[in-house]
Amino acid sequence: GLKTFQEDFHLLENKRYLFDWASKQTYIPLANMMTAAAQIGIDSCPIEGFNYDQVHDILKNEGFLEDGKFDVSVMVAFGYRIHEPKREKTRKSLDQVVQWAR
Secondary structure: OHHHHHHHOOHHHOHHHHHHHHHHHOHHHHHHHHHHHHHOOOEEEEEOOOOHHHHHHHHHHOOOOOOOOOOOOOEEEEEOOOOOOOOOOOOOOHHHHOOOOO
């Protein structure tokens, strides 16, 4: 089961190991939420660059961390765009960005 998996990967030896592994797992539902949102016309942006201590304190004070059972590792913002993106092609041609070695 899950405990055997965690033991096999030495995740229970250190709280940081377990937190890092659990943080990686959050990307699975994060990707699904972002894809589902895009399907109904909602834009999203994953956010790793945030002040962990401040966000942790806010969530803790609001009772969202359930006395240490949960923590924050990544966030995602959802919303509607104000302006539509440019429609013309903005990418450079392959020849402009790739140089083949011979």
